[in-house]
Amino acid sequence: MFPTPIAKTAPSVQLIYKIALPIALILWLLPLIAVAITSIRSAGDITAGNYWGWPTSFNMVENYTAVFTDSPIGKYILNSFKVTIPTVIGTLILSCMTGFALGIYKFKSNMLVFFMFVAGNFIPFQILMVPVRDLTLSMGMYNTTTGLALFHIAFQTGFCTLFMRNFIKNLPRELIEVARVEGVSEIKIFWYVVLPLMKPAIAALSVLIFTFIWNDYFWATVLTQGADTQPVTAGLYSLNGQWVAKWHLVSAGSIVAAMPPVLMFFAMQKHFIAGLTLGAVK
């Protein structure tokens, strides 16, 4: 193990490490801690300029209630779910199939199709912006959560195909060969042989895509407007404009908006990291 395990070092080094660890963490999360503290302050503290002293009162319940009652944040969050969940499902359906096709079959243009998905995944969003907006408008889906989800499904299929294909390629091929000799149809091989083995990949991609899409801001501003359709990232930005200098509300709103992916991450940490670090080891 590198660096040298701390247990094998001198007691003084061990002590320093144990003290340095929490200090480093607090410094690292300082901006976030500041926001968390601000989110429980009273409006009085904010106007009086008492930002960093001891709060005169703890207004956690009041502030978080105010965020939900005085702003459409509940609606924004609902919209986020309406975009995110269909995207996760749609992307997984498409990429299980494309990954299966590219990982199992040997055919001439296999590499070409695969590289198309990989390259498309890296494209800057701006070059897609005008045509995608036109396409969505012409399908009558501008300013709908469906229109936004459809784009996300298409775009995320690039990354997910890369992921699924590499995952399937590492599955034992004998299983498939045996099934073919037995005369099992290709569709049944997909459904009964390969798909059950893909559960870890599906879990990893679900959390990853959920987080990516929940946190998307650019496409939300390009394809939606107004509280009826905008997801929480874009919503938070407009709320920030309304809540000028009401930092306690901005802070509470930010924390509310960040919660779902954070909970998702802590609940499925192992899968999340497995998905993110794909390719980081050989």
Place this chain on the structure above:
Amino acid sequence: MRAFWKANQLKLAPWLFLAPGIFMFALYVILPVFQSLDISFYAWDGLGEKEYVGLDNYVELMDDEAFYTALQNNIIWLVLYMLAVPAGLFVALFLNQTVRGIRIYKSLFFFPFVISQVVVGLVFSWFYDPTNGLMNVLLNAIGFDSIAVLADERFVTYGIIVAGLWPQTAYCMILYLTGLNSVDPEQIEAGRLDNAKGWRMLWYIILPQLRPATFIAVVVTVIGALRSFDLISIMTSGGPWGSSRVLAYYMYEQAFSEYGFRMGYGAAIAVVLFLIMMVYIAGFLYKMYRDEKGH
């Protein structure tokens, strides 16, 4: 029909599985690239008739000072964003221990990557706030004057990049932590016997084994730098006086904002950004091609 399917199943099956994915990807990703290329040769407000203007948009770009500011900022982003890679490695080395509770520490260090850039942007705007932000409160406490980072042309881009480095370092850290997990312990032992320690050990024995992690870290950081949009939009809207714009943001401004619906000009900016990205995409694909052939 049945007989035909039976005979050609192996040839047809991959295309049937690929069809929906390719259709969606072509419609929303591949085709729009070419449509944007086409639009960049027109003057178009997004609603009325398109007017063919040839290379005029590109000629105008060459004389556009705002374009050069954005391009320069993109380069600053690219260079400074790379700091996330060594910073991530450093944090990973710091955390790669087995003391009690280390797993929670690792998760909490990774935390900034999980939250939206919108939230990161708001958090840092608050952190930089010239009158009451924590940064200036701390600066004042040790006897320095306040700095209005986001309102000062000299500092604004750097201030936003610092905000961006926060989640990006967390991302690189997790890549390296995974990489460090699979470093061959025998090689470390062999190195120790050869008296390699500290930096020498890191440079000659650990880093070569971390190459896949470094490669991914560089790729995602380059893409992150060139995609920078959210933080700029949230923290400054490109200001003050356009000094924190990057190409991605300038393009958006030209095409969609109150500055006018100049789709053609915006598309031309996007094409330039695309070409810069293409250099990296080509390099990535080339490496992947080599690896695939190697198998």
